[in-house]
Amino acid sequence: MRKWWPLVTVCLGTFMLLIDVTIVNVALPQMATDLSTSFSSLQWVVDGYALALGVLLLGAGALSDTHGHRRFYVGGLIVFALASLACGLAANPALLVTARVVQGAGAAAMFTTTFALLNSSYQGRDRGVAYGVWGGVSGAATAVGPILGGLLTEAFSWRWIFLVNLPICVAAVIMCFTTLRRDGARLPGRFDLWGTATFTLAAGTLTFAVIRANDEGWSSIKTWGLLAVSAVSLAAFGLIEWRSADPMFDLRLLRNRSFTGILTAGLLVNFAAFAAFTYTSIWLQSVTGLSPLRAGLVGLPMSVAAMLASGFAGARLHGKSPRLIITGGMVLIGAGSLLLALLVGPASEWPALLPGYAVIGLGVGLVMPALASSAMAAVPHQRGGMAAGALSTARQLGFAIGIAVLGTVFASRAADHLGSSSAAHALAAGQAGRLAGSVPSSAIHGAAAAGLDAGFVISGVIGLICALAVFVLVRPVSAPEPSVREAVGV
Structure with a gap:
């Protein structure tokens, strides 16, 4: 049993950092009430973490x-713990968002060392077992996040979804020093500071521009100024990486059509499959009246469907072209989102979500394992780590951008129905109760349904576009053999 303690140590950190992507969703309405947050601040509570994790x-x-x-993993745990404490004690939205960004930086430090720590701790068959367990823990974090968030929020308060990380971090740090191998001497190497800075600026200003468009509008000079800064920063990043002798991301990988298609799927899958859940969670609690725990449990059918589809793909689709598997999965994700748009209306309750969630879950179960293995197979072996990092980055960025875009759409459609931008922002921020005295209940339900339906339609279209892109770009080859790098978390 002793040999598996390094795996337990790594899985503790991985579980925490991945669960914090989704655990906040069911707590958003209570946060909004306690902190009197604006809609933009509420978006940044989710996006600040995902964006920092992705770009770093x-x-x-x-x-x-x-x-x-090991040093970096321990440092990430400490930063994550301190930021979690700051989140739990935050007295205003600005402090909470800032702490979430720092928490995302700590999560990036932990997540990026996962493969290396497992590789140094295990060999041969044990390494395969370790990666299988780690992959299972990563998948479980996605399913457990909303449920655990609902339990903690309902039993205590939203602050405990962050404070619960502290004892786990302390245990993980102690285990790092007792179970993981010591690091050797520091190796020479040049950190790509300018590449990191320009990429961070490009992603951050793009997300900020989309969120600010809620208040400023798409015709605003400020919005277009931010978009211009993002475009210039992205161009600068490309130039820096092209000329660098030791790039953070080798742009020559994009010459490979299959890898480009897989990276596109990584960017769009989290947008199409998961970004709308932030707003469905708000709708379930603040409009339909569900408790945080029940709202978290509504997403369980999607997780079950994903696990069943993943198991079926592993048993029956081995050796099939990943092009067809990923394309089929994205078609299901797109179709599930469009089904949600058809079923959710002003008079709908939580059962309206279940059919669409189940179809999306089937698509996710097909796409995620195939994405990971295909990315590794599409690039030279020595670029495998870079490919895995790029895929994880793309997925987190897609999630962050998706939340920003769908938030803008939700607020815009709700404003059209309510005739008031401030009322629409209050509804989107989970504060429907504040509108009860001044806005008819039927109008609130109609506005929320309109905002959700517009988001589902966009998610569905994104999923179908992604399916087409994968079908065109990814070469029709046999599926690669399983690799220890296949497990890439959410």
Whole structure:
């Protein structure tokens, strides 16, 4: 049993950092009430974490290679713990969002060292078992997040979804020093500071522009100014990486059509499959009146369907072209989102979500394992770590951008129905109760349904576009053999 303690140590950190992507969703209405947050602040509570985790993964990987993987993992745990404490004690939205960004930075430091720590701890068959367990824990974090968030929020308060991380972090740090191998001497290497800075600026200003468009409008000079900064920063990142002798991301990988298609799928799958759940959780609690726990349980059919589809794909679709598997999965995700748009109306309750959730779950179960293995097979072996980091980065960025875009759409459609931007923002921020005295209940339900339906339609279209892109770009080859790099978390 002793040999598996390094795996337990790594899985503790992985479970925490992945569960914090989704655990906040069911707590958003209570946060909004306690902190009197604006709609933009509520979006940043989710996006700040996902964005920091996404944009810092590649740079953190390079730093961990030179400074030591155990050192970096421990440092990430400490940063994550302190930021979690700050989240739990936050007295206003600005402090909460700032702490979430720092928490995301700590999560990036932990996540980027996962493969290296498992590789150094296990060999041969044991390594395969370790990666299988780690992959299962990663998948479980996605399913458990909303349920655990609902339990903690309902039994105590939303602050405990962050404070519960503290004892786990303390235990994980102690286990790092007692179970993981010591790092050797620091290796020489150059950190791609300018590449990291320009990529972070590009992703951050793009997300900020979309969120700010809720208040400023798409015709605003400020909105277009932010978009211009994002475009210039992205161009600068490309130029820096092209000219760098040791790039954070080798742009030559994009010459491979299959890898480009897989990276596109990674960027769009979280947008199409998961971004709308932030707003369905708000709708379930603040409009239909569900408790945080029941709202979390509504998503369980999707998780079950994903696990069943993943098991079926592993048993029956081995050796099939990943092009067809990913394309079929994205078609299901798109179809599930469009089904939600058809079923959710002003008079709907939580059962209206279940059929669409189940179809989306089937698609997710097909796409996620195939994405990971295909990304590794599409690039040279020595670029496998870079490919894994790029795929994880794309998925987190797609999630962050999706939340921003769908939030703008939700608020815009709700404003059209309510005739008031401030009322629409209050509804989107989970504060429907504040509108009860001044806005008819039928109008609130109609506005919420309109906002959700518009988001589902966009998610569905994104899913179908992604399916077409994968079918066109990814070459029709046999599925790659399983690899220890296949497990890439949410």
